[in-house]
Amino acid sequence: MMEPVSAPEARPKKPQSAGQVRLSAWRVLRLLRPYAWQLMIAGCLLIITNALGLAFPLVIRTLLNTVLVQRNARELNQLIGVLAIIFVAQALIGTGQGYLVTSVGERLSFGLRSDLFRHLQGMPLSFFDQRRTGELMSRVTNDVSLLQTSLTGNVLPLASEIVVLAGSVIITLTINWRFTLLAMVVAPAAGLAASLLGRRIRSTTRGVQEGLGDAGIVLEEALAAPRVVKAFSREDYEVGRFDQRMRQSLVHALRRASAQAVLGPLSGLIAFSGVTLVIWFGGQEVVAGRLTAGDLIAFIFYMVLVVGPLISLSNIYSQIQAALAASERIFELLDLPTEAALDHSPLAKLPDASGQLTFEHVSFTYPVAPASTGAQAILRPRVLRDVSFEVLPGQVVALVGPSGAGKTTILSLLLRLYEIDGGAIKLDGIDIRGVQVKSLREQMALVPQEPVLFGDSIAENVRYGRLDATDDELYRAVAAANALVFIEDLPLGMETVVGERGVKLSAGQRQRIAIARALLHNPRILLLDEATASLDNESEALVQDALTRLMQGRTTLVVAHRLTTVERADQILVLDQGHIVERGTHGELMELDGLYRRLYTRSFEDPGTITPSLV
């Protein structure tokens, strides 16, 4: 028996080329486009507050040159008035602008999460076979959060700091261009530091997020299966697994922290060495009488104004690098093709089928995760080889065979959950690849081997089969599925919420709800993956009875474990290792004296079912 191959852990720590970086930066900006208006208003408010802030050194200059030197008290009062107005205006504008920016961030992450979820819903089943739930959840939650905080916290500040910086530089240039240029000789050093540390911040952020994703896998698995964890007393083991992966994240986070911690102060140091140059040179000018003390001090104030934004710019830059790392992980998901994208051209809807099914020389191999090596792909066995059969409308066809023979796979292929490698599957003579996937699936219902119930009321779980069903239809479906018997005993009846996985219900009860769901869906074609050993005798009889009602007037393809089902089938297909080895009715196959007879005779010791371990 082959274990399903799990996707090899993806470690895409590929270095990003400059082109890719620019691309994802551009895409991040495009995410903000719906909020252009809010951002523009917020930007204007920012410019105003900053312009007001720029007036401050001018006030100081007046204070020094006019008030203090000329001892003018009236001018002082005016100055204080101006200062008060500036500060109040700044506070008010800051409030409005803060709300605008934060609300954009919240909406952005809402929209992005919604898009991601929609996209994930559209992914083909093979994608979910290859990816781990916890890791995907981490991208939808952690990466979007990181993008939100590091983006909205920084896009406007970035604009504002640039405005302040440009303003300060222009003013310093007009006051004394030689000093300004002198201070700027240190600029290349600052640029180099930012570039090196920025790259490091980005790659470590990717590591942090990957670690979080890995930890999310453990989180999801351990929390979803507490029964197994506790039965084997593996609580400490799970804690260890979780910590180990969180530690990966921590190691990267600490490296990032050191890079971020260095970047701001280092930029400050570099910038202040520029200022120091100016003080040294300017001081000499004042001593030589070529410059007034007030001018030098005002100039130094502006220089300090320049240094502030430089330091915050470098911090913003580091945040933006983190945002880009998160956005790459988000775009990676969004760029994967969905099922709808697999339909090359807008396809026709499948007309209401009469229910004639054909498999023509179908062969199939489960797809491998794209990240894995070719060697592994070569080793993968064909799951189905040259499978051909026909089911006429209203017929019941039973699939029988040892475990791993490919029975469930055939049902999945009919639903077009996977793409076949060769041959064709036709419904009423129409190739199922030639019609809209949705219209195909609408005409089928699947009752899986282990039905999944959602953490909602029984009524809602049944309604999943058809969302617009009336209460009356719902009731009739539940009754026909023999589910009313136990539902009436529940305290809230149909409104009883079944646990996250319906754990409060027995296997037989869950199956009857799944049958009611399928009945409500009222499909032309019924796909049944029978449950075996999990049912006791009484449940078995009730389920069987419900199934008989469900199959009436429908084409049914059933993975059969119960003799009653097998014996009643119009046709039995015996599968072994992905190949149909025998076909016929029960009587014919018994006479053939092959695999079917062996399976049947063995089950004779345990009447009622074909030995579950074999089927």
Ligand SMILES: Nc1ncnc2c1ncn2[C@@H]1O[C@H](COP(=O)(O)OP(=O)(O)O)[C@@H](O)[C@H]1O
């Ligand atoms: N999602 C999957 N990805 C890869 N291999 C799979 C997957 N599901 C089943 N297989 C493999 O395909 C083969 C047939 O599986 P299946 O159709 O489930 O068998 P059956 O229902 O007859 O027991 C098995 O070898 C199984 O390991």
Ligand SMILES: [Mg+2]
């Ligand atoms: Mg199966």
